Structure formats: C-alpha cells, structure tokens
Amino acid sequence: MAVIDVVNLSKAFGPKVVLSNVNLQVEEGESLVVLGGSGTGKTVLLRNIMGLLTPDAGHVAVEGKIIAQLSRQELFQVRQSIGMCFQMAALFDSMTVFENVAFGLRRHLEIHEDEVRARVEECLSMVGMKGTEHLKPAELSGGMKRRVGFARAIALKPKILLFDEPTTGLDPVMTDVIGRVILDLKHELGVTTITITHDLKSAFEIADRIALLFRGECIACQAPADFKVNPNPVVQQFLRGDADGPFLQDPPPPKRKPKEAHA
Amino acid sequence: MVLTLFDKVGSTVLQAMDTAGDFAVLAGRTFAAIFKRPFDGANLMRQFQAVGVNSIPVVVLTSLAVSMVFAVQLAFGFRQFQAEGLASQVEGLAVVRELAPVITGLMLSGRIGSAMAAELGTMQVTEQIDALECLATDPIHYLFVPRLLASAIMLPLLTAISIAVGYWGGYLILVGVEGQSAYVFAGEFYKLLAFRDVRIALTKALVFGMIIALVGCWKGYRTQGGAEGVGNAPTSSVVTSSLWILIADFFLTKLLLV
Numbered sequence: 001m002a003v004i005d006v007v008n009l010s011k012a013f014g015p016k017v018v019l020s021n022v023n024l025q026v027e028e029g030e031s032l033v034v035l036g037g038s039g040t041g042k043t044v045l046l047r048n049i050m051g052l053l054t055p056d057a058g059h060v061a062v063e064g065k066i067i068a069q070l071s072r073q074e075l076f077q078v079r080q081s082i083g084m085c086f087q088m089a090a091l092f093d094s095m096t097v098f099e100n101v102a103f104g105l106r107r108h109l110e111i112h113e114d115e116v117r118a119r120v121e122e123c124l125s126m127v128g129m130k131g132t133e134h135l136k137p138a139e140l141s142g143g144m145k146r147r148v149g150f151a152r153a154i155a156l157k158p159k160i161l162l163f164d165e166p167t168t169g170l171d172p173v174m175t176d177v178i179g180r181v182i183l184d185l186k187h188e189l190g191v192t193t194i195t196i197t198h199d200l201k202s203a204f205e206i207a208d209r210i211a212l213l214f215r216g217e218c219i220a221c222q223a224p225a226d227f228k229v230n231p232n233p234v235v236q237q238f239l240r241g242d243a244d245g246p247f248l249q250d251p252p253p254p255k256r257k258p259k260e261a262h263a
Numbered sequence: 264m265v266l267t268l269f270d271k272v273g274s275t276v277l278q279a280m281d282t283a284g285d286f287a288v289l290a291g292r293t294f295a296a297i298f299k300r301p302f303d304g305a306n307l308m309r310q311f312q313a314v315g316v317n318s319i320p321v322v323v324l325t326s327l328a329v330s331m332v333f334a335v336q337l338a339f340g341f342r343q344f345q346a347e348g349l350a351s352q353v354e355g356l357a358v359v360r361e362l363a364p365v366i367t368g369l370m371l372s373g374r375i376g377s378a379m380a381a382e383l384g385t386m387q388v389t390e391q392i393d394a395l396e397c398l399a400t401d402p403i404h405y406l407f408v409p410r411l412l413a414s415a416i417m418l419p420l421l422t423a424i425s426i427a428v429g430y431w432g433g434y435l436i437l438v439g440v441e442g443q444s445a446y447v448f449a450g451e452f453y454k455l456l457a458f459r460d461v462r463i464a465l466t467k468a469l470v471f472g473m474i475i476a477l478v479g480c481w482k483g484y485r486t487q488g489g490a491e492g493v494g495n496a497p498t499s500s501v502v503t504s505s506l507w508i509l510i511a512d513f514f515l516t517k518l519l520l521v
Contacts, residue, residue, distance in 0.1 A: 050397055076399040084397035090390035094382075104398045107301060152398075 001064060003028045003160060003192045004049060008058035011044055018044045020216040021058070031186055031193045032221075033203045035238065036213035037247065042196040043087070045213070046162050049194070050084055051075050062160070080108060083153030083191075087165040089145035091137040097124070097148050098133035104156045123151040126188065127181050143174035147181060154185060161185065163195040167202060175199055182206055200239065204228075212238060214247070289403070289484065290477050293411055296404040303409065310409040314375050315417030319424065325370050326425040330358055330432030338441045348451065351437050355452035356460070358429035364464045365512055367422045368471030371414075372504040376479035377497035379410055383483025384496035392484070402484070411476040418472030419465040426464065463519045470515060471508050478504040 002025035011019040018041040026032045036042050047053040049060050051067045060067045062078055070078065091100050101120045105111065111119075124130050127147040137145055146166055153161060163182060167175040179202030186193055186206065197203050203210060204224050211221040214234050220227060228239065234246055243252035337350040383406060386392050395402045430452060437443045482500040486492045 047393075052393055052396060072401070076401070079397060079399040082397070084394070086390050086394060088390065090394040092391055092394070093385075093389070103400075107398070107400055156398075 002026055002061075003030075003063055004194065005061040005064075006045070006049070006058070007061070009045070009048060009055050009060060010057040011041070011048060011053060011055055017216050019048075019213075022213070022216070022218045024211060024218060024221060026192055026194060028192055029190055031195070031206055031208045033195045033197060033207035033210045034213060035197070035200075035203060035210060037238075040213040041216050042213055043164055046084070046164050046194065046196060049162060050079065050082065080104075080156055081158050082160045082162060083156070083158035085146070085149050085153045085161065085163045085166055087168060089137070089149035091140075091145055091148055091152070093137045095136075096133065097129070097135050097137070097140070100137070100148060101151045101155050103152065108156060119155060120151075123155050124148075126154065126185065127151045128177075141174075143170050143177060146170075146178055150181060150185065154189065157189075159191055161189075161191050161193045163193065163197070165196050165198065167197055167199045175202060178202070179205055200241075285485070286477070286481050289407070289481050292403045293407040293477065293480075296401060296408050297412070299401070299404050299408075303405065306405070307409045307412060310413035311417060313378070314371070314410070314413040315420060318371055318374055318417070318421055321370055321374055322367055322421045322425050323428050325366055326363065326428040327432045329362055329366050330354070330429035331436050333357060333362065334433045334436035335440075338437060347441065347443065348447070350441075351433060351443065351448045351451035352454045354433040354437065355430075356455045358433065359426055359456055359460050359464050360516075361512075363425035363429055364422045364467040364471060365508065367418060367425045367468060368475065368508045368512075369505055371418065371421070371472075372475045372478075372508060373501050375414065376475040376500045376504045379476065379479030380483040380486075380496040380500035381493060383480055384486030384493040387484060387486045388489055388493055406484075407476070407480045410480055411473060414472035414476035415469055416472070418468040418475070422464055422468035426461075463515075466519060467512060467515050470511055474507045474511060475504050478507065 004024070004026040006022055006024040009019050009022040010017070018039075022041075022045065024032070024045075034042050034045065044053060048055055049062065049067070051060075051070070054068050059069075062082065065074070065078055067075065067078065091097075092103065095103070098117075098120055101123055102116050105116045105119055120133065121130065124132065127150045129144060129147050129151060132140070132144065132148070137148070140148065150166075166182065167178050170178065179199070182193070182195060182202070183206060185191070193206075195203070195206055197206075207224050209221060210224055210227040211218050212227075212235055213219075219232060220230050220235050222230065227235065230236070237244075237247045244255075334350065334354050337353055338347060341347050341350045341353075383392070386406075392402050392406075395405060433452065434445070434448055438445045438448050479500045482496045482503065486496045
C-alpha cells in the first residue's frame, strides 16, 4: 500500500482550476520530486496532503487514512507523522532557533527539558546549523532559515517529509547545500519524501521518481532516467528550459538575435 | 436599476451575515478550546505581561487626564447653581460606572487589540499559522485562548486601577484646585455608589476584554493580501472593537442597572 495516495484530486479557486484529476502514489521510503511551472498547483498539492486545503473532488490518503474525512484530532495525529518544510521556512519569528525546533517536542512529547535540548542539537547538527540555537530568524540568511525549517520538521521524527520549493531564491552554491541536506536526511532518516522544486540538478539527485504537473494535470511520473527521455514535448521543453514550445499558454516574446560586436 | 439596487443590498446583507457567522464560529471555537490540553503557562504569562503589565502606564495617564477634565467640567457646571458639593459625588458615579471601564476598554482596543491583529496578520501572511497547523497545533488554542484569557482577566484589573487613579484625578482638581475639603471629598466620592456599581464596572471590563481579544485575533487570523492586508487588520480591529465596546456598554448598562 502506498504511504501517500493521491486519487483523482481536483481543486479550483473560483473559476481557476488549479489541479485536475491528479493521481500520484508514493511508496514507503520513496523520494518523489514534483516539477512544474509557476501556478501549476504544486504547492496546492502539498497543502491538500497536509489537510490545509480540502479537495473539490477526489482525495488524498496518508497511510490509508483519507485526510478530508478525518476529525481535527485525527488530522493532528496524522500531521505528527509528517514534516512540512515551507518555501520561506515559516519560522516563528518571535522565537529563537532553539525554541522553533523545540516547539513540536514541547507540545507533543512529555519529555524532560534535557532530552528536548539533546534532540534540538541533534536536529540542528543534521542540517549543519549547530551553534545557532540562540539566534532569532531575522538574524539568519535565506538558506539558514530553510535549514532551521528542516530541523523543525524532522524534530518529531516524522515518517514523511514534504519540501515546498526548498531552493527557490537561493544562490547556486546554497541550492547545492540544500540539495545535499535533503539527500542526507533521506538516507539518514529513511523517510518518504515529496519535494517540489524548479532546480533540475537537485531534482535528479534527490528523486526516485519525477512527476511533472502541467496545467493542473500530472503528465509524467517516472524514474529520472525514463523522465529524461520522455518524448512528451512539454517534458522536453521543461528539461531544456526553453521558452519556445507548448509549455506556455501565451506565446513568449520573440528571441532577439545578439548584436554584432562593433568593429 | 431597481434590480441592481436589490442585488447590491442582498449581497451586502449576505456578506454581513457571512462575516458575523465567521466571527461567531471562531469565538465559539475559542471558548471551546479554553480547557483543552496542553496548557501553555509560559505563553499565558507572556500575554498577561503584554496585555496587563505593559498597559498600566497608558491606563494610568488616560484615566488621570479624563477624570481631571471631568472634574473641571463638573466643578464649573455645579458652580452655576451653587452646588459644588455635588461635583465629587457625580465624579465618583461617572468614574466607576462609565469612565473607568470605557476609557480602559477603548485605550486597550487601540493598544493591544491592534497589536494582536498585526501579530496574527503577519503570522498568517508569512505562513506561520500554517506552520502551527502542520506542527499539529490548533492555532485557535495556541494563539486565541491565551490572548482571550489575558484580556478577560487583565481588563477588570486595569479598570480597578483606572478607578483608583480616577479618584486621585478628581481629588487633584476638586481638592487641590477648587478648594474642597479632602475629608468631604473622600466621603462624597463614594456617596452615590454601591458595591453593585463596582461589580457593573468589572463586568463591563470583562466583556470589553473579551471583545478586544476576539476581534483582534479574528481580524489578524483572517488577514489576506500581504503587506496591505497586514496594514488594514489593526485599523479594522480597532474600529470594530471600539464600536462593539460602545454598543455593549449601552446594553450592559441597561441590563445591569435594572
């Protein structure tokens, strides 16, 4: 049985259909990377998995439990087994790094403060952020915030990790760092992961399977090697990163020829 | 033309009912969440500090100013028909029954209601409230309940401080400036008052505290649209809670004085 089962999922906001009959299954320990242009419903997919949004049609099941049918208490129990890493980290800005990572531990586990401290240090060292416990989120760079967000997400030892565009807005070096951290977490924790990203390099490093969302539909979901040779022109255009092709609804501006150098 | 008018009136009524329903549901969920576990004492203490202790200077200053101005007006008014002695009695009645709870309520709606709306609004647009949900924490329980409890408990205490300060504001003017006897003022200030009046003042403060916290949290929680939304939330919270404080004051006065 798949750990995460997305069945005929549809979601619209007013007249705008964001997801249309999306089907995805993620097996235990598998790493799925979801690609897609901006506004194609990738984040909406994750928010449906977390139960932050309710599907218009279809459903999402996590470990066999249909999210939209759970009571609030049952939903909170399921959420304790899922770690969510937000695009902009969403750290609690009134708290220190330590308090952010310790938040879930203090709320859900009746453990001694020494154990909380040990677990927080362990999580921070896993993401390479040891020694930043006393800092406030405002004192951290974008990449550091993401990594603290990862530490907070793994503190409760979840079975599933969801990453929402973890590398967006970061420089190439930090993007590589984040990619390595995700890989380390995947191997060290053995968790099931869904990663949304635009960064093809880290996508091919992280993924066991890659899915591509296009205009609300999942048009490909296969192993990285197969995805690379997928004949679908949309997939190939996305891999090339070319503006010309069927990917864009509105035609792109014409390509200018580079001016010849002045003699 | 007529149809368009009906259309507009209809949609306005529906929108108003939708808004009222949303507020009622969130308020109901907040009251229902008061006794849920886990109890976060540190969070509650922070709110007591923010709502209560940090508001003392503003409550003292405004209560002093208003009671002094009111005493000046009373002294002037009663002097017109040689009844200066009544000024301290009416001062006492006005401060305890109306000025202390209403001034405290309005000042705190500006000070803490707006802060609650701005804080929760920022948390909403930066996905911190979603992060709370994802960490299996009910935002109503974690954010609304401590603020509601702190406001409901601290507003009556601040009103009691306001009454005490109001006494000394009246004393400064009526004894210090108008030359009334301090002994007479001390007796006359409480002459028209009964314990019921203090109970009414504290009951009003309790209700005002709940209005301020619920409206502030609700406006923040429903913030949309980035910086503009965060900017509008405190303004809207202050206007709405101030309006409801004045409306509630009228009904509570009618109800509790019977």
